[in-house]
Amino acid sequence: MVRNVQSPLTPAVLHILLALATEERHGYGIMKQVESDSQRKVRMGPGTLYGSLGRMLEAGLIQESEKRVDPELDDERRIYYGISALGRTTLAAELQRYSDVLAVARRSSRARSTFAHVS
Amino acid sequence: MSAEISLQRSRAWYARLLRLYPRQFRERFGEGMEQTFADSCWRRRTEGEGLLGFVVWVFAETIVAIIGEHVTRLRRHAMRDDAVRFLKTVKYSAIAVSVLMVAGILTVMFLARGKTGDDGDIAGVVAPALLLTSVSGVVAVVAAVRQKRAQRRVVHP
Numbered sequence: 001m002v003r004n005v006q007s008p009l010t011p012a013v014l015h016i017l018l019a020l021a022t023e024e025r026h027g028y029g030i031m032k033q034v035e036s037d038s039q040r041k042v043r044m045g046p047g048t049l050y051g052s053l054g055r056m057l058e059a060g061l062i063q064e065s066e067k068r069v070d071p072e073l074d075d076e077r078r079i080y081y082g083i084s085a086l087g088r089t090t091l092a093a094e095l096q097r098y099s100d101v102l103a104v105a106r107r108s109s110r111a112r113s114t115f116a117h118v119s
Numbered sequence: 120m121s122a123e124i125s126l127q128r129s130r131a132w133y134a135r136l137l138r139l140y141p142r143q144f145r146e147r148f149g150e151g152m153e154q155t156f157a158d159s160c161w162r163r164r165t166e167g168e169g170l171l172g173f174v175v176w177v178f179a180e181t182i183v184a185i186i187g188e189h190v191t192r193l194r195r196h197a198m199r200d201d202a203v204r205f206l207k208t209v210k211y212s213a214i215a216v217s218v219l220m221v222a223g224i225l226t227v228m229f230l231a232r233g234k235t236g237d238d239g240d241i242a243g244v245v246a247p248a249l250l251l252t253s254v255s256g257v258v259a260v261v262a263a264v265r266q267k268r269a270q271r272r273v274v275h276p
Contacts, residue, residue: 027151028158045177046155047184050148079151 009094012052015042017061017083017091024065024082027053053081061087122164129174130157136178139185141192152181199269206266213259220252 009017019025019033027049034044056062065080083091133156137149156177163173224245231241 027155031155031159043176045180045184046152046159047177047181049155050152051184051188054144054148077150078154 007090007094008097009090010052011042012044012048013056013061014091014094015044016049016052016056017087017094020062020081020083020087021091024080026078026080030081056087057081059086060084061090122170125170126157126160126164129160129170133178133181136181136185139182141188144188203266203269206262206269210259210262210266213255213262217252217255217259220248220255224248224252 015034015037016030018037019030025033027046030053031044031046031049034042053062057064061084062081063084065082130153134149134153137145137152140149159177160170160174163170227241227244227248
């Protein structure tokens with residue numbers, strides 16, 4: 001299995017990892033969660049979603065889950081995806097990176113004036 | 120009823136579009152993508168949102184993704200082809216060195232035939248040549264094995 005995780009993560013990969021951080025989801029579930037997390041600002045189509053899922057599986061960030069829900073409640077053929085240990089570590093590192101960048105920006109006086117203009 | 124029919128038609132056309140994906144990708148994710156598309160259309164319909172704009176957007180997005188998958192696949196193949204070519208060069212170079220060394224050893228043995236004393240002592244020449252032959256042989260075998268593995272990955276990625 002390939003272990004090739006590039007940082008910074010693409011927005012799609014970051015959103016998918018965030019969506020899977022709380023629970024295992026199938027493709028449509030991930031799509032809905034990404035929309036909900038971003039307050040419908042991020043729209044992810046099936047092409048982007050499954051392309052990213054393929055690369056994330058290859059990189060070991062996520063894994064196919066054994067979970068199959070009750071066929072009466074849902075389609076039992078749906079494949080659920082879950083975040084792996086590597087995925088969690090990568091997500092934590094990426095969020096830390098964002099946090100550090102934000103801290104630097106906040107410390108900068110130029111950034112402060114930008115924030116003042118924005119707010 | 121007509122909304123139901125247009126939903127089914129959109130799904131059927133989307134399934135046809137998915138056939139343009141590389142086979143391996145389609146077999147792994149095609150069904151899930153189709154299901155996700157159908158679910159998204161269904162939700163938009165139940166929420167009373169327009170379907171046409173969404174369908175056009177998803178088709179365009181998927182076409183871009185299909186092109187991306189083919190480009191990625193071609194790049195990977197090109198990299199593997201380069202690796203196979205490199206390993207072939209290493210293998211044949213190592214074989215050539217081995218053959219030359221064996222020929223050299225045989226020539227030295229032939230020339231030293233019948234000579235005695237220091238003139239007949241060819242160990243100092245033959246020993247390094249034999250070592251180089253052995254190393255070249257090992258390199259050739261390793262390169263051949265790795266080349267076969269790389270070729271298998273090209274045929275069955």
